[in-house]
Amino acid sequence: MKEVAFFAGAIGALGGAIAVIALRNPFYSVLALIVHLISLAGIFLLLQGEFIAAAQIVVYAGAVMVLYVFVAAYVGNVDEPLWEPIPGQRFIAPLLGVALFAELGIAIVGSGLKSIESEGPTVKLGFGSPEAIGKLLLERFLIAFEAASLLLLVAAVGAVILASRKRSGAVEGPVG
Amino acid sequence: MDITWYLVLSALIFAVGVAGVLLRRSPLVILLCLELMLNAGNLALLAFARSLGNEEGQVFALIVMVVAACEVVVGLGLIVAAYRRRIPLNVDELRSLRG
Numbered sequence: 001m002k003e004v005a006f007f008a009g010a011i012g013a014l015g016g017a018i019a020v021i022a023l024r025n026p027f028y029s030v031l032a033l034i035v036h037l038i039s040l041a042g043i044f045l046l047l048q049g050e051f052i053a054a055a056q057i058v059v060y061a062g063a064v065m066v067l068y069v070f071v072a073a074y075v076g077n078v079d080e081p082l083w084e085p086i087p088g089q090r091f092i093a094p095l096l097g098v099a100l101f102a103e104l105g106i107a108i109v110g111s112g113l114k115s116i117e118s119e120g121p122t123v124k125l126g127f128g129s130p131e132a133i134g135k136l137l138l139e140r141f142l143i144a145f146e147a148a149s150l151l152l153l154v155a156a157v158g159a160v161i162l163a164s165r166k167r168s169g170a171v172e173g174p175v176g
Numbered sequence: 177m178d179i180t181w182y183l184v185l186s187a188l189i190f191a192v193g194v195a196g197v198l199l200r201r202s203p204l205v206i207l208l209c210l211e212l213m214l215n216a217g218n219l220a221l222l223a224f225a226r227s228l229g230n231e232e233g234q235v236f237a238l239i240v241m242v243v244a245a246c247e248v249v250v251g252l253g254l255i256v257a258a259y260r261r262r263i264p265l266n267v268d269e270l271r272s273l274r275g
Binding site: 002003006010013014017018020021026029030033036037040043044046047048049051052055056059060063064067068071072074075085089092093094097098100101104105108109113115116117118119120121122127128132133136137140141144148151152154156158159160161162163165 | 189
């Protein structure tokens with residue numbers, strides 16, 4: 001049963017990932033990424049990351065992707081020219097991807113770690129539940145939590161400044 | 177299911193993301209491919225958290241999600257700003273920092 005769920009999720013996640021880079025319209029790429037994220041949330045559930053899976057769907061597939069959809073609709077279809085700055089980029093890039101996967105695969109299989117050759121130890125009830133994650137986040141990783149909130153604030157202010165229209169009275173910077 | 181399966185899936189998604197960054201020219205799609213790579217990292221973090229039987233890896237994954245959200249917000253802000261100024265949205269033509 002677990003195998004079926006894993007392979008269903010893996011096919012969804014991998015198919016979504018390949019569709020993101022293969023589809024020519026950015027809008028469809030965004031939709032493919034949503035499929036990828038939801039499949040990945042299912043795999044997170046198999047790894048007993050209940051809270052992470054919920055956050056993945058609510059924060060990622062919900063909020064962040066809405067942002068992407070708006071920008072993709074606003075910017076419209078960007079036509080990518082056939083001209084290549086690096087000759088043969090179209091063929092070299094997938095080749096490099098395959099080479100990287102081979103390297104990572106060798107690293108994973110050749111690591112000889114005993115712990116990854118099993119399902120992992122039996123864990124107590126409530127592993128990965130909001131209660132457990134919240135306790136860790138507010139006790140042991142409090143500084144990371146606060147730093148993350150500060151980072152979000154800075155990013156929000158930065159985005160507002162970056163994307164804001166110039167006011168009519170504002171001084172125009174040099175253009176060109 | 178061995179944890180190795182999850183790690184191999186994570187490596188596969190990461191490689192697809194890298195190939196996408198190398199292949200595509202639209203900054204929007206490149207941001208999407210960065211998301212793919214960050215998600216692959218998250219999957220590996222969760223897999224190791226499960227294999228070690230403690231939740232600290234999951235907290236890491238949550239922080240990675242926050243950083244990814246910040247990166248998306250700033251990146252999309254840059255794309256919208258570039259579009260408003262009629263700058264072509266093509267990373268080959270965006271390589272110099274001249275306005």
